[in-house]
Structure formats: structure tokens, C-alpha cells
Amino acid sequence: KAGVTQTPRYLIKTRGQQVTLSCSPISGHRSVSWYQQTPGQGLQFLFEYFSETQRNKGNFPGRFSGRQFSNSRSEMNVSTLELGDSALYLCASSLGTVDTQYFGPGTRLTVL
């Protein structure tokens, strides 16, 4: 069974631009969560989707948004990029919202 895939793996953007990251969950998984990982703050929860509905949201500004499609694939968008948005963005999928989470390899975003 294929694991969680994330595209692209690496991104370099400049301040003020926007970016869209994509996540394809394990087949059959309906829950997708997104996390931001930085050396200083560690892993921080962004949001969680289940059956196309946002079930939970972390403490991030409105510049961070996401959505989930009917095939459970998910995208997250960051608008008006800031230097502090440079991080590893991780996506995780699970069967339901409280089951074991399986992580993708992440997207490394660098904002210049």
C-alpha cells in the first residue's frame, strides 16, 4: 500500500508570494492533518480535515488555509508569505480522526 505523498518536496519562494502544497493520503484514509515543523517551535498543528470538512484548527493566522477534496486529497495554501513561514510542512493521514497517523515526507518551504 502506498504511503502518504506530498508535493512538491522542496519550494523556494519570496516574501509576499503565495504557495500551495499538496498531500495525497493513504488509500482509504479519510482524515488528513497538517503540521508545521521548525527548529524553534517543533511540530505545531495547523488543521485537520475529515470527509472534506475542517474538524480542527490550530493557532495560525488566516493566511494559512486548507481544503480537502472528495477523494481525500488535501491542499494547504499560505498567502503573503513571511520569512518566518520557512519550515517543513508535514501532512498525516489516518482512517479516522483519532487513529494512528501516518506521515508523509514533508515539503521543505524556504521563504527568501
Added chain:
Amino acid sequence: KQEVTQIPAALSVPEGENLVLNCSFTDSAIYNLQWFRQDPGKGLTSLLLIQSSQREQTSGRLNASLDKSSGRSTLYIAASQPGDSATYLCAVRRARANTGANSKLTFGKGITLSVRP
């Protein structure tokens, strides 16, 4: 607000040693706790998940225990090997309310383990 602490931040041991990694959390009203491993620049690999009703889970050389009342979990690694070198993170999911709110995972900052040959 749930806080998860992992101390120390880094640990170095010789190969073959049995070791224990600690995780503490402030809110004992948890649904489950999960241990992950992360290799440099990579995503997380799930190691063990313990439900709130369980005391421990085992997988190969790994054993995780949970003491909800004291807000602690430990990951025991037997006969450590250089391939065990990685960062180990624990994550806690709060008990789910009827609406399903507040069920997000809260992570510790991890313990970076180095196993010397």
C-alpha cells in the same frame, strides 16, 4: 492547554545499552498517546500508539508504557543499535468531546538519540 515535555533534548549511548525515553503531559484527560521516530529531514514514522485504557504496547525491541494519572509515558528501547539514532517524539491526543473538537495531537519537541558503535 495541553503541554508535552520531553527531557533531555538529546541523549548519547553506546551500542547495546537498554534505554528509556521519557514523555510528560499536563492534562491527564487524554484519548491516546503516540510515539514517533523522525530521521533528519524526513517525515515521522509511527512506532506505537497507546489508547488511554491501556498500560503498555510492545513492538519488537520497543515497549511504551502509559501512566495517565501521573501524566507520563516512557519508551523503552532494548539492546540499542546505531540504526536507532533518530529523534523520538511523543504526541498526545486529548479526550474527544462529543462534538469532536479539541482532538488534535499535541507534540513534544523530541529527544535526539545517538547510539555510538
